[in-house]
Amino acid sequence: MKRKNFWVLIIAIAILCIIIPGVSGAYKSLSNKNGVQTADQANGEQIQEATSQQAAIPEESREVDEEEDQESPEIYTVQNGDNLWLIAQKYKTSVGAIKELNNLTGDDIKPGQKLLIPAPGTQLRTTENTEAMPSRGLDGSGRYIVQEGDSLWLIAENFKISVDLLKQLNNLTGDRVLPGQTLLVSGTVKPSNQQVAPAPQDKPKQATPAKPKPAPAPEPKPTPTPAPQPRSSVVETAQQYLGYRYVSGGNSPSSGFDCSGFVQYVYKQHGISLPRTASGQAGVGTKVTSLAPGDLVFFTRNVGGGGIGHVGIYIGNNTFIHARNEKYGVTTNSIGFFMV
Template sequence: MKKIPLLFCCTVLFIAMTCSAVQANPQAYRVQPGDTLWGISQQHGVSVNAIKSLNGLQSDLILVGQVLALQDPGYTTSVNKEQTQTVQESAPDPSRSGGVIYTVKRGDSLWVIAQQYGVTVDQLRQWNNLTGDLLLVGQQLSVFQNRPALTTEPSRSGDRGRYDIVSEAQRHLGTPYRWGGTSPGGFDCSGFTTYVYRQFNVGLPRTAGGQASYGTPVSRNALVPGDLVFFTCGSNSINHVGIYCGNNQFIHSSSPSSGGVIMSSLNERYYSTRYAGARRVLH
């Protein structure tokens, strides 16, 4: 057998070490099903408080698909600087099309900026030649709309209230299933939703069937975080309920064998074939 040249071995080893270093400390991370801030912090060697500060998070709530910055947004590598410069040079001048230049602030996201100006995230990406969701503090974005930015904070019963509901629900992931349970010691499905909403002074009917008649009906393609989603599991009538979290994910107290309070997908065959509608409690 021929001996592999020493230079080749060293080159392979260097490449492997470089790749490992990049993977161990990326600038951004896309949230996967089952992720928590604590888990991400342990995986990447960044404290939970640092992740919250970098991303302007007020709670531990994270959603599948969300992109989290893991390094100080003020720090960029030469590659990032080159990419940012390329974007700024190739993006069209909004002043010529009745648009504005928006400077990214700490805590901003594409979704937040899109809501402020009445545009879509895809439009922001297209206008600024973005391929991902990572934004840097001080980065300038072109926005081609004349609608002024919103100056008021969302109300408690609006977006912020809905995400607070989801955040509270996720605090109880892993809580065991208990028939008739309505406390953190153990929940059944409607006991779980009742408890979560009670923390925000909202009283829900005790059963899944009762909750299915509470609030306002909402179609599946119009679901927002905090909506109640209902199912017919082994019955012709509604007998299961969960809380929608976004990205087709919902949280619920499933069963003793499934692990109690868990996250599931509306696209899973079991739930998609038993889906029975949704209700909006917060408006």
């Protein structure tokens, strides 16, 4: 009996060893088919999700701000004798750009005033109204009157001509134009009629007796450069001498000019004789209440009795041209802020 029980126990153990692994494998297969996650699978998915989140972080950090920093404008303090045109020339910008940056509606500035100067490369709205240039600046004869902030390039661009043609039409040798100056903006330039003389044909050489060599002729003296010719108006004639040197007592392009000598010389080109001194010229003129281009403007001395001490020629836009001093020579200045 005991032996029989022993074999029953052995058989039962063998059956359990066969059944239990099969049931365990079926359970794992069933759990995978029914979407049940084991701990290892859950941990694997969490690791994969964390990795994908870490990989996405650099994508968000790649956004770059495309705005470029612009240089801050420079601050300039207005000095005695300054005007907007001189300041614009000094900082390589335009009068219109300075006026727009500082919200100026006129051309008047005063010593001690602070002005913002546009940084190089700064784009302002100074060209927004240039489309109106052909109509705003033409006079009755179809010539353009130069405005504040104009340049040869800007004028040529708006009238659809080249800068070279614009300079040829107006006999300009440089690139500077001044407010109030009149320019032809249409027409053609006639080609030069000069013809090259044909070279003489070679003639057969003939034997000639030797002659003594003549004494060498004296070398011709160099022809002096002709002075600029008078233009159609006093202002145009005066503007031809911008940059000429200042010499006390001078009254000609070759010797230089002082203030009254410059005025006397310019008016003489138009057949008008004036006294030699500023006070003498003030005595023969007629006082006016409204200035026009070509009128004379006189300044009294701040010291020494306050008499007439300086004279210049008004060219428009509250600006005059004059022989200022040894430093500046013949130049332009704003009337309101010039002091003798």
